[in-house]
Structures are given as structure tokens and as C-alpha cells.
Amino acid sequence: MQTYYYVLASRHFLLEEEPLEEVLKERTRHYTEKSKEIDFWLVEQPAFLAAPEFADIKAQCPQPAVAVISTNAQFITWLKLRLEYVITGEFQAPSASIPEPLASMMPV
Numbered sequence: 001m002q003t004y005y006y007v008l009a010s011r012h013f014l015l016e017e018e019p020l021e022e023v024l025k026e027r028t029r030h031y032t033e034k035s036k037e038i039d040f041w042l043v044e045q046p047a048f049l050a051a052p053e054f055a056d057i058k059a060q061c062p063q064p065a066v067a068v069i070s071t072n073a074q075f076i077t078w079l080k081l082r083l084e085y086v087i088t089g090e091f092q093a094p095s096a097s098i099p100e101p102l103a104s105m106m107p108v
Contacts, residue, residue, distance in 0.1 A: 001092040004048075005076040006069045008087040010062035011044060018083055024068070027075070040070035051097035061087055 014020050024042060031038055046067040049058045058065070070076050073090070080088045091098055 002071060003073075003090055003092050004069050004071060005073045005090045006046070006048075006067045006088065007076055007079045007083065008046070008049075008057065008061050008065055008067045008089070009083070009085065011064045011066045012062070013085065014066045014068075014083075020068075020083070023079070023082065039072050040068055040075060043067050043069055048091050048093070048098045051091075053097065054091075057087060057089065 020042075024040070027040065028038065030036075044066050045064055046069065048054055048067075049061075049065060068076070068079060076088055080086060
């Protein structure tokens with residue numbers, strides 16, 4: 001199993017109020033320059049929110065939701081500090097209640 005870290009917020013907040021697109025483009029450019037594999041994904045209506053253990057988190061987040069999911073905990077911590085009004089956490093997948101997230105995610 002792989003541990004994934006996430007920043008979660010409403011679609012309106014992350015994609016319309018915050019300059020998230022600019023941040024992710026800069027991060028992608030940096031990774032490309034360093035020949036580093038992309039380890040983060042922008043996911044609308046993330047599937048992990050359907051898992052029973054995330055019912056409380058889903059209830060806290062205005063819908064529709066968007067998440068930035070990464071295998072890099074430091075990047076998610078940095079995003080949390082940059083964006084402030086987001087929910088962060090982690091999950092392991094695949095599991096009985098959470099499918100393999102990379103199967104449905106596209107790199108940013």
C-alpha cells in the first residue's frame with residue numbers, strides 16, 4: 001500500500017478564488033527542470049471521500065470538492081500553509097474501502 005497525502009477544499013475555493021493553477025504549473029516546471037517524476041495530482045470529486053472513514057471529512061468540505069493528492073507529505077504541508085483554509089490528511093490505498101487512486105488520476 002502507498003500513503004497519499006491531500007489538501008481538500010471546495011472546487012470554488014481552490015479553482016476560482018486561489019491561484020492554485022499557477023502554483024501547480026510552477027511546481028510542474030520545477031519538477032521538469034530537475035528531471036523529477038510528478039508526484040501530485042489535481043482530482044475533482046476524489047473517490048477517497050466515498051469511503052466510510054471519510055464521512056466526517058466529506059461533511060466538513062463544501063461540495064463539489066477538489067483535492068491535490070501527492071505522495072510527498074512536505075509538498076502538501078507547504079500547500080496547506082500557502083492556502084490556509086483547506087483540510088489536509090492522508091490515506092493508504094489501495095484498501096478495502098479506497099481503490100487505487102492513480103488508476104483514475106491524471107498528473108497536473
